[in-house]
Amino acid sequence: MRETTRDLLDKMERGDRRSLARLMTIVENREAETAEIMSAVHGRGAAAVIGITGPPGAGKSTLLDALTGELRRSGRSVGIVAVDPSSPFSGGAVLGDRIRMQSHFLDEGVFIRSLSARGNVGGLARASRDIARLLEAAGKDVVIVETVGVGQSELDIMRLADTVAVVLVPEAGDTVQAMKAGLLEIADIFVVNKADRDGAEKMRVELEQMLHLRPADGWEVPVLMTVATGGKGVAELLKALDAHRTYLSSSGVGQKRDAIGxxxxxxxxxxxxxxxxxxxxxxxxxxxxxxxxxxxxxxxxxxxxxxxxxxxxxxxxxxxxxxxxx
Ligand SMILES: Nc1nc2c(ncn2[C@@H]2O[C@H](COP(=O)(O)OP(=O)(O)OP(=O)(O)O)[C@@H](O)[C@H]2O)c(=O)[nH]1
Ligand SMILES: [Mg+2]
Structure with missing residues (x-):
């Protein structure tokens, strides 16, 4: 391993943000040292890795922002990876994420990284996972990955998460869309956001009915209602996320998933x-x-x-x- 890389890793572990950012760039670009870096950080840290996905404009970033606030109040540090598989450029929706996260921008306990496809959608899932790992190795208690959209690349990216929250909005057809897109299979938690709008309760009932058709396992997927803009329901969301983490470790399901991963x-x-x-x-x-x-x-x-x-x-x-x- 090159001296500079070793140095970056040491500094990152001591909390240096610039070294963390530099390592992320190396890994994102798949530079030659990538495998060595990822091998060196393997097993470091013990973050809860949360995935947030759902259709464009569902309020994922707003929810993420509120959730981050809740986590910070409970004393936990947060790493955020905002992934935009549809955009070959940085900016656009990603820039929007940055702006919305401004309330945490100066907080040393929060680190935000945006990722776009840059013409390499296939590599995006891997880059997202590796960047989440770096955040974990840097000592973040919780790492949250947000993806925009409901395609195969989003599903691939969500595989890196221990717990996946799917955010939907009470709009005609959204439930059916979610079914088609395979979101029902990957959701550990459903969130009906924009619950201040008409149809939220109807959607909650629809989702619960659909969830009942699934073969039962040890985890009952909750359907939560939030108004992300007002922070309503966010404390309950955090409770559900923590409960799922407890379920993963106490049931042994987490260990099995980790082995497959x-x-x-x-x-x-x-x-x-x-x-x-x-x-x-x-x-x-x-x-x-x-x-x-x-x-x-x-x-x-x-x-x-x-x-x-x-x-x-x-x-x-x-x-x-x-x-x-x-
Ligand atoms: N009425 C209402 N509006 C909301 C709520 N949550 C978010 N919004 C608004 O919905 C719009 C989209 O919110 P975002 O947080 O950017 O949604 P997103 O899912 O991250 O969007 P993309 O990343 O572009 O897919 C913004 O104008 C928010 O202010 C809510 O609970 N109620
Ligand atoms: Mg967003």
């Missing part, structure tokens, strides 16, 4: 490392000559790929070469 993470990091090495190895002489034959059409791409992975000597050289380069 670690398994998947190992596989994905391995796949990542290998493909990174293959990319680097394109310059290797023997690989290059095989590639040239593929380009000339002398050997078909499938056949060539099988030939490459079947050639132990070539594989060993590729990996060794990548090591040298890395």
């Amino acid at each position: 670690r398994h998947n993470e190992f596989v994905s990091v391995l796949r990542d490392e290998l493909s990174r090495r293959i990319q680097r190895a394109m310059g290797d002489d023997r690989f290059g000559s095989l590639l040239a034959r593929v380009e000339r059409g002398e050997v078909d791409p499938y056949g060539a790929a099988l030939e490459a992975v079947g050639d132990r000597d070539l594989v060993a050289r590729l990996l060794a070469r990548a090591e040298d380069a890395g």
Whole structure:
């Protein structure tokens, strides 16, 4: 590990915000030290990781802001990751999140990071997870990840959370949309926000009916009502989040989920490392000559790929070469 990286990690653990931000940038950009950094921080900290998702404009950020206030009053430090999978740019909704969080901007106990897709939606789930881990390693008691939207990338991102709160609003069709989008499966807690509007109670009943159709397990998904703008129902939301955390540890479900998470993470990091090495190895002489034959059409791409992975000597050289380069 490079001296500067070690130094950044030490400083981050002592609470230095600039080092934390620098590490986040390295990890977000998947720079070469990423795997080493993530390995070094593994198992550090014990944050409750909460995911907040739901359709655009449901009031997630407003709710997050109120929840952060509630957490701070109870003496807990908070890390926030605001993810916008739809935006290739920083700004827009993300900028809006920043502005809404201004009440916590100067609070040393709160750290906020915005993330956008930057044309790489696939990497966003991983970057979000790793950044949440850094916040945890930096000693945050609670890490909250907000995603905008209801697509597959949001669902992928939510997998990093111990507890997922799905925020909906009492508008026609929202319940059905939520069903279709797979939100019913990932929700540990439902929040009907904007409960000051018509139809909130009707929606709560609809959601509860739908939840009853699910096979019962040890956790009964609560449907809460909030008015995020006035902070109404936020204390109850925090209670439900804490109750779910207690459920995860006392039932053993949390341990099982963690084991599955670690398994998947190992596989994905391995796949990542290998493909990174293959990319680097394109310059290797023997690989290059095989590639040239593929380009000339002398050997078909499938056949060539099988030939490459079947050639132990070539594989060993590729990996060794990548090591040298890395
Ligand atoms: N009436 C009412 N308005 C609310 C409530 N909560 C949030 N809003 C308003 O709804 C709008 C959207 O709120 P946001 O917190 O930005 O919603 P969001 O889900 O984070 O939005 P995106 O991140 O863009 O998806 C803002 O104008 C809020 O002031 C509520 O409980 N009642
Ligand atoms: Mg938002």
